[in-house]
Amino acid sequence: MLALRARRLFDGREMHHDRVVIVENGRVADVTGDAPATVDLGDATLLSGLIDCHVHLAFDAGLDVVGTLEQPGLADRMRSAARQHLAAGVTTVRDLGDRDYLALRLDLGLDGPEILSAGPPITTPKGHCWFLGGAAAGEQGVREAVRERAARGVHVIKMMVTGGEMTAGTHSHLLQYGLAELKAAADEAHAHGLPITGHAHCAEGISHALEAGFDSIEHCSFFTEDSFEVDYGLIARLAAADVVVSLTAGMAPSPVPPPPRIQQRIAGMMAAVQAFYAAGVDFVIGTDAGIGPPKPHGVLPYGAEMLVEQGYAAIDVLRASTSVAARACRVDERKGMIAPGFDADLLAVAGDPLTDITALRRPLAVYRMGRLVTAP
Numbered sequence: 001m002l003a004l005r006a007r008r009l010f011d012g013r014e015m016h017h018d019r020v021v022i023v024e025n026g027r028v029a030d031v032t033g034d035a036p037a038t039v040d041l042g043d044a045t046l047l048s049g050l051i052d053c054h055v056h057l058a059f060d061a062g063l064d065v066v067g068t069l070e071q072p073g074l075a076d077r078m079r080s081a082a083r084q085h086l087a088a089g090v091t092t093v094r095d096l097g098d099r100d101y102l103a104l105r106l107d108l109g110l111d112g113p114e115i116l117s118a119g120p121p122i123t124t125p126k127g128h129c130w131f132l133g134g135a136a137a138g139e140q141g142v143r144e145a146v147r148e149r150a151a152r153g154v155h156v157i158k159m160m161v162t163g164g165e166m167t168a169g170t171h172s173h174l175l176q177y178g179l180a181e182l183k184a185a186a187d188e189a190h191a192h193g194l195p196i197t198g199h200a201h202c203a204e205g206i207s208h209a210l211e212a213g214f215d216s217i218e219h220c221s222f223f224t225e226d227s228f229e230v231d232y233g234l235i236a237r238l239a240a241a242d243v244v245v246s247l248t249a250g251m252a253p254s255p256v257p258p259p260p261r262i263q264q265r266i267a268g269m270m271a272a273v274q275a276f277y278a279a280g281v282d283f284v285i286g287t288d289a290g291i292g293p294p295k296p297h298g299v300l301p302y303g304a305e306m307l308v309e310q311g312y313a314a315i316d317v318l319r320a321s322t323s324v325a326a327r328a329c330r331v332d333e334r335k336g337m338i339a340p341g342f343d344a345d346l347l348a349v350a351g352d353p354l355t356d357i358t359a360l361r362r363p364l365a366v367y368r369m370g371r372l373v374t375a376p
Contacts (some may be wrong), residue, residue, distance in 0.1 A: 001029075002038055002039065002367075003021070004038075004046060004346070005021075005039070005040045006021070009021065009031070009043075009046050009047075010283035012047075012339070015045075019032065019033055020034075020035045021206045021338055026337055028340055028342050030340055030371075031338060043346045043347050044364050045316065046346060047112075047322065048091050048336055048338050049347050050092075050347060050360070051091070051326060051336060052285065052287055052289060052300045053286065053325050054094060055072050055094065055286075055287065056079075056098070056106040056289065057081045057095050058102065058132070060102070061291070061292060061294075061297060062292075062293065063293065069099060081271050081297040082112035082297070084297035085109075085297050085300075086368065086374065087267060087298060088112055088218075089300075091368055093115055094116045094329050095115055095117045095118060096286070097121040099132045099156075100120075101152050104152065106143050110368045114331075114345075115273035121159065121160055122149075123136070123176065125137055127160055127170055127197065128166075128184060129160060129164065135196060142175040146185055146188040146192065146194075147188065148288070150194060151321070159177070159198045160197075162175055164201065172221075172223040174202070176266075178208075179208050186212045187237045195215040196215055197246065215243065216245075216246050217238075219248050220245045220246070228269065229268070230271050230272045232279075238276075238281050239281045244282045245281050245285055246284050249273070249298070249302075251306075254290070254293040257293075273306075273307070274311055277312050283320055285297045285303045285307070287300050300360075306361070313353075314357050318354075327328065344367055348364040349362050349364060
């Protein structure tokens with residue numbers, strides 16, 4: 001048995017003070033105010049482990065993430081990337097694009113975060129991230145692609161609704177699939193009991209994913225061919241719908257800046273981020289960790305910091321990184337909360353993240369299913 005005391009406890013919804021979390025057999029057995037503690041964390045905040053809803057363990061956050069895929073040892077590099085997330089307090093990651101379904105069989109156990117995998121993302125022939133091996137065309141083709149992934153045991157279906165910045169010959173502001181194909185994929189995913197999420201970088205792609213019944217939408221940015229134009233009416237539709245926006249928030253300090261096409265649109269992206277919150281859109285953080293030097297694995301605390309800088313309340317950001325993320329990932333019956341019966345995936349940080357969100361970048365201890373995996 002383990003009994004952890006901290007001055008503050010964020011249980012996934014609210015902040016409490018001077019509580020003891022009792023852990024037995026890898027799960028939270030009780031949360032109480034009067035039990036003796038076996039570990040006193042002092043002036044710290046104990047949180048449910050963080051959840052990053054969009055990572056790419058197969059990408060090494062280097063200057064040529066596609067070229068590196070071809071080098072031997074990909075699975076070992078993915079294991080190392082996963083451990084970087086865990087060291088940062090991210091105890092669950094949703095991998096939204098790997099090669100050969102490797103994320104499903106890394107076998108890290110408690111030495112890494114829990115990995116929820118989409119396998120290779122479904123994309124058009126030579127479409128965005130085609131090099132991961134997920135090409136599918138037409139309604140029947142995308143249905144078959146979903147069935148294959150369901151048979152492999154994926155946790156979520158990922159579909160490239162629009163093109164993307166890292167794939168030559170594709171364009172973020174242009175659709176890759178029509179509405180009929182998106183609906184076919186969503187219907188097939190739901191028939192297999194799986195959520196579906198879509199990479200969408202333009203207003204038309206976001207609208208199509210929403211109409212097709214996608215459960216969440218990644219990036220949700222408003223690229224045009226040469227600019228960025230926030231569609232406030234579409235944001236209002238998102239706020240009224242039962243859909244989660246996965247915000248691509250956070251960049252770590254890096255000597256390598258984002259690509260020019262991204263830099264030119266950052267002001268527009270921040271305006272969209274502010275508009276999502278003002279409209280009351282349900283949101284989580286999906287960092288896209290791995291895609292380049294500003295996106296190292298374990299970057300989620302910087303994403304939380306960015307949202308607070310853009311006017312988000314810290315408590316909403318903490319919820320989005322724990323209980324709301326668990327619900328979006330369909331693991332909310334056992335993750336995202338510190339409550340009896342939940343997995344004892346826990347993060348202790350120095351200070352109070354409600355008054356200083358950068359506290360998330362100062363982990364004191366990380367527990368995975370009650371086992372201490374990172375300590376100062």
